[in-house]
Amino acid sequence: MATIYDVARAAGVSISTVSHVLNGTRYVSEETRSRVLEAIAQLNYRPSSLARAMVRQETDTIALIVPDNVNPFFAELARGIEDYGFAAGYNVILCNSDRSTTKELAYLDMLISKRVDGVIYMTADMQAERLQPLLDHKVPVVTFDRDYPGIDAILLDNFQGGYLATRHLCELGHRRIACISGPDAGTRSGDRVRGYQQALAEAGIPYDPALVIAGDWTFESGRAAARRFCELAQPPTALFASNDIMAIGAISYLQAHGRPVPAQVSVVGFDDITLSAFYAPPLTTVATPIIEVGQRLCQMLLDRINGQLPAEAQRFTVCGELRIRGSTAPAPRVP
Amino acid sequence: MATIYDVARAAGVSISTVSHVLNGTRYVSEETRSRVLEAIAQLNYRPSSLARAMVRQETDTIALIVPDNVNPFFAELARGIEDYGFAAGYNVILCNSDRSTTKELAYLDMLISKRVDGVIYMTADMQAERLQPLLDHKVPVVTFDRDYPGIDAILLDNFQGGYLATRHLCELGHRRIACISGPDAGTRSGDRVRGYQQALAEAGIPYDPALVIAGDWTFESGRAAARRFCELAQPPTALFASNDIMAIGAISYLQAHGRPVPAQVSVVGFDDITLSAFYAPPLTTVATPIIEVGQRLCQMLLDRINGQLPAEAQRFTVCGELRIRGSTAPAPRVP
DNA sequence: CTGAAAGCGCTTACAG
């Protein structure tokens, strides 16, 4: 592959000059400039970002760590990030952690070695130590929906989301309202559950622990939870799932087992992935502007990288809003 | 950040020795070795992949170009690729082209400059010239479901897929069977349509062009096609969509407009994305082992990169298989 | 068993 030396030779100039016309970083006479440009075209020259990165100490590459890019939520987030990054001249390395600590660590090592300019970290539980390798090597990090001290983040108002979803169900006259939480009841999905409890309390509905089942964010777990709810002596007439995927898993079970949604049971999800509007029935959900959040995450990271942010960690909170669609309806009359 | 010189100094050895213990590339006495290891730990040293890449002329990085990673089909493919790449020590750069030529070109330039070891290219139409920049710079490329001369590829038996889907519908007694094709009727989705026609012919059903509408692989386009079919004087009782997304878009329209699936109209898709099993009703579809295809694509690329493949372009064909689920049923009796 | 040195391909002061 042609190098800057080849170009310089072909144009009869020094490599300094070639470099400067390449980067527009100092004046070059029109005549020299065009000779250089011509040589570049002739040789089909593409400067090596590697060599450039070595001296500039920046790679124009960032990394995204998610549990699984197939999950539509992370897919959409990735899209927003990638879009913003591309527009700003950055590439993004995709990393799936499967929520595995060892895989994550392996990735962090690779990413540090590759000298990525920053990473968007979105995975696993609340152990801030997991980010330590990055911090040790001064690699900027931003996260979403996770509150690590000293790390830039966009936060989600989970309490409010759980509250809105459940209040909607209460207002439709439901009294037995179940909840599929996330696995880590202590933290994020915990707030969604607390919002659920708050709405229940305001509606004067006693909290029944039998109506809360933990899922693991997958279709399958939503499905399994629905099955268990159906086996209850008094099955719920409504259901709030902590994400759309589990809501959809639940609906697929209910529809297939003679409990039509929303005629017999109402379901509301969380996230508003694209698919939700196209489900049958279309899913009522607490909508987050996922792609936009991705873009803002990336913006935040790049701003941090380029020193445009104050020293202290930045923090923004986005609120979900209730999007009412076809999966919720007034509670069936008690016979 | 600590460099190999810092480590050498701390351990009282030359950088050659550090390099060799790092890479296990020549014998180092146990004692020296442990001194080096200790220095590495002490300094929290991470070798620079950049510097390494400069001299080795390989970056251990590949790129994946897809139209849109949010599309579950590409999301799953990306997952398979990323998995295989990770296991082999490669990172993958994610690129969304939106099927835009200019975006694609911009990406190719970035990727060539970054000296990626290879790219998995999966996008847009059949213009082989688009790959020219890669070929000019001798960057290995593999594709899926696209047949460029001289390029390694995994191919899909689209004809067979369209045929299986449609034959299934015929066997259920349907006579008015519609088809949602892809936008590029000339090529891949074209083969799916030809398979559809073949099955029709074998069942003695005359081909009716009014029953074929082109979509663009999105939910929306499936939905729109379903609407137009419903407006026909004699609406179809069955529908083959060239991918699952469009099938789902169609079902969501049908269910919402008093044409229950499968009671009044049967629908079969193509791909078998994870979601399809969880749709309501679960989608009958022509299943492709998407994740596995991704893995094999990546394997093929790495084999090519590492010179384990014969000079001539490799070519494998995978056949879809019919997965019968809840979205198809016997044709309704004609009253 | 280990080290000195060239070279990978750029950017960027420093000089003139």
Next chain:
DNA sequence: CTGAAAGCGCTTACAG
């Protein structure tokens, strides 16, 4: 208006 040279941080013959 332009060039010579150092340096980014490694790997890898070459020597001993």
